[in-house]
Amino acid sequence: MLALDTGTGTQGLLYIVGPxxxxxxxxxxxxxxxxxxxxxxxxxxxxxxxxxxPSRLWRPTSSAQTPAGVxxxxxxxxxxxxxxxxxxIGFAIGAMNVRAxxxxxxxxxxxxxxxLPTAFSTGSFLGGHLYGRRRWRSTTTxxxxxxxxxxxxxxxxxxxxxxxxxAPAAVAVPGVFLTVVVACAYVxxxxxxxxxxxxxxxxxxxxxxxxxxxxxxxxxxxxxxxPLITAALPAAGAAFALVVLLAARRRPAWxxxxxxxxxxxxxx
Numbered sequence: 001m002l003a004l005d006t007g008t009g010t011q012g013l014l015y016i017v018g019p020x021x022x023x024x025x026x027x028x029x030x031x032x033x034x035x036x037x038x039x040x041x042x043x044x045x046x047x048x049x050x051x052x053x054p055s056r057l058w059r060p061t062s063s064a065q066t067p068a069g070v071x072x073x074x075x076x077x078x079x080x081x082x083x084x085x086x087x088x089i090g091f092a093i094g095a096m097n098v099r100a101x102x103x104x105x106x107x108x109x110x111x112x113x114x115x116l117p118t119a120f121s122t123g124s125f126l127g128g129h130l131y132g133r134r135r136w137r138s139t140t141t142x143x144x145x146x147x148x149x150x151x152x153x154x155x156x157x158x159x160x161x162x163x164x165x166x167a168p169a170a171v172a173v174p175g176v177f178l179t180v181v182v183a184c185a186y187v188x189x190x191x192x193x194x195x196x197x198x199x200x201x202x203x204x205x206x207x208x209x210x211x212x213x214x215x216x217x218x219x220x221x222x223x224x225x226x227p228l229i230t231a232a233l234p235a236a237g238a239a240f241a242l243v244v245l246l247a248a249r250r251r252p253a254w255x256x257x258x259x260x261x262x263x264x265x266x267x268x
Contacts, residue, residue, distance in 0.1 A: 023111050074197045081245075096120055103116060216233065
């Protein structure tokens with residue numbers, strides 16, 4: 001179910017439609033128009049979420065209501081290693097928009113700046129959907145490392161600097177495995193987190209991916225004139241994540257206590 005929520009829900013659809021909409025507006029009108037529409041849509045979405053019943057009805061838990069058994073310490077070596085590995089995942093995907101713009105300019109096709117992120121998100125959408133349709137007998141840790149390996153392999157063809165028609169297909173391949181990696185990371189986080197601290201741990205998970213994305217985006221801007229290096233950096237980030245995951249797997253805390261069977265339904 002986490003795979004469906006992460007990659008094939010409303011958020012996944014927004015990542016597919018959003019880049020195409022921005023690219024189309026920028027090509028048909030001007031980039032400031034695309035920026036203004038994006039800001040307006042973001043404002044509308046924020047207002048809708050803020051005034052939705054779950055947001056209006058939510059109240060923070062007081063200290064008197066906090067369960068007595070909640071652990072004071074969240075961080076553990078196994079959890080820290082997981083979050084460190086996720087910075088590599090974020091680093092791998094962080095320059096997608098910058099890279100897409102550079103490829104579009106090099107080939108003189110403005111719509112590529114939207115098509116490439118959409119292809120990546122479409123791969124993620126399909127990967128999460130396929131993953132969530134079946135139950136898995138392997139452990140969550142095994143799937144996390146296995147899909148992390150495929151995620152790394154998926155970035156390698158991009159080092160060859162594929163042309164404007166091959167690039168969308170090449171970008172979609174690592175996207176297929178992104179949702180699975182993130183879904184397994186959520187389940188692993190849950191298994192390594194003390195009772196009562198899960199929401200906080202999930203926030204750190206998102207922060208870890210976001211930190212890697214920010215670092216990669218900033219670096220991509222500085223290396224925009226060196227396409228070979230920028231094309232190899234996503235694979236470097238994925239390789240870093242895989243190395244850290246393999247190191248973390250040796251820790252006793254990473255030996256699974258439950259299978260984490262978070263598939264949506266079994267294939268009939």
